[in-house]
Structures are given as structure tokens and as C-alpha cells.
Amino acid sequence: MKKVTAFIGNYQKHATYEAICEFEKNLKVYGEIDFEYVFLKDYRLEYCRGCKLCFNKGEEYCPLKDDRDVLIEKMSSSDGVIFATPNYAFQVSAPMKNLLDRLAFVFHRPRFFGKTFTAVVNQGIYGGNSIVKYLSSMGENFGFQVSKGCVLTTLEPRTEAAQQKMTREIKLASARFYKKLMRPTAPAPSFFRLMMFRISRTSIKSMLNDEYLDYRHYREKGWFESGYYYLVPLGIIKKTVGRGFDLLGKLMAKQH
Helix, strand or coil: CCEEEEEEEECCCHHHHHHHHHHHHHHHHCCEEEEEEEEEEHHHCCCCCCEEEEHHHHHHHCCCCCHHHHHHHHHHHHEEEEEECECCCCCCCCHHHHHHHHCCHHHHHHCCCCCEEEEEEECCCHHHHHHHHHHHHHHHCCCCEEEEEEEECCCCCCCCHHHHHHHHHHHHHHHHHHHHHCCCCCCCCCCCHHHHHHHHHHHHHHHHCCCCCCHHHHHHHHHCCCCCCCCCCCCHHHHHHHHHHHHHHHHHHHHH
């Protein structure tokens, strides 16, 4: 059985919650799923102070002692993760943004490999596509394999046509998510993700040392020598391009 956790970023159990309920219903048509709802409003999550201790020394040194690690554990114990938020002023809601800010150290040390991610955004009129794109990028930076999310127009009063369109969008998104959730192997990286890895690791190796957790983490994981974050066939073209990215990373480090 697969475990899926939905992190919901609004305060009211209205359109966002209803969409996730329908998403869950669709998923369970395909197979047996253990589904959990996490309402961010129910967790104590303070605002990031920008001290960078989580970057340089480790997340355990964060001075904020709240529910951050509880939420991280829920992600770690899940096979699939959904971030669901309303469109607030053309961005994610405040609780959702706060969660992303508090997870910024994971950009440096990605960890959610082999897990599937998608985003669900509900809105009144427009702007949701850019929010889905943003959340999808965050998911990739965290290490997730990302399934294309969906934008739902939930303007009220809702017409029958609008309701039918929303139902179709959720059904398609849940089908895409389930397909990736059941994928037996981790995917090969895109050229962009390969570039991000190779430039990052080369810069870290050139510019940092044992005083920094990023350096020690990459060394212990074997990432300074590996083709990518995890073992995956790259093929001759990506291997060649990857070496080019390594050279680019060295040049960037010299110019720093």
C-alpha cells in the first residue's frame, strides 16, 4: 500500500479541501492508498529568521523549536506528497510559503528521491498556473519526482459547467500522479536537473571545506564523484554534457 500525504495551506475547509477529497477518491479507484490530510494551520511553524544555521551547520541547530520536524517526518514517511493551496494575491497562502521557507535547507541537501509530488491550486479567476509552476519547481528542488499539477477555478457561485471542468481536471491530475507513484524506478534527470546537480556539487567542492555541512554531506553521500544524486543510467550524451557542467561549475567558482 502506498502512503500519500496532502499538505493543505488554507484556514477554511472549503474549495481546497474539497478538491483534495475528490483527488483522494480518484486515487483510490486505481488502487489501495493510505491517505492523510495535514492542515498547516494546525501546526506551530514560526517564521524563518535567516540565520543560515540550517545551511552551514545543520537543521538541528535551528533556534526555532516548533513542528517543522514533524512535518518533515510526514513527508519522509510518504510515498507521495501533495501541496494544496488557494491562490492568495497570485501566490501560495502564507502557511504554505512559511513551510517552504523553513525547508530551504533541503534545496542544498535534497532528500525526497523516489517520492512523487504534485500541486493543486484553486483560484477565483487567474494566476494559478504560475503558482503550480512554482510549487513544482520547489518539489524538484527537494528531490521529488514531480507530476503535473492542476489549477481549479472555484469562483462562486459555481456553474455546472465549471464544476464539471474541475472534476475533469482533478481526475486527470490524480491519474498522472498515480502513474508516477507506481513507477518502479527513479527517473533519469532532465538536462536542467543534471546541470543544477553538477554545478552545485562542483561549486561546493571548490569553494567550501569540512567546516560546512554541505561539503561534508556531499562527500559522505559520494556526490562529488557520482553522475547524479542517485544511481541512474545517464547515457553517453548526458555523461558528456555532465562533464561540461562540471567545467562550468569550476569556472563559476573561480569567478566568485
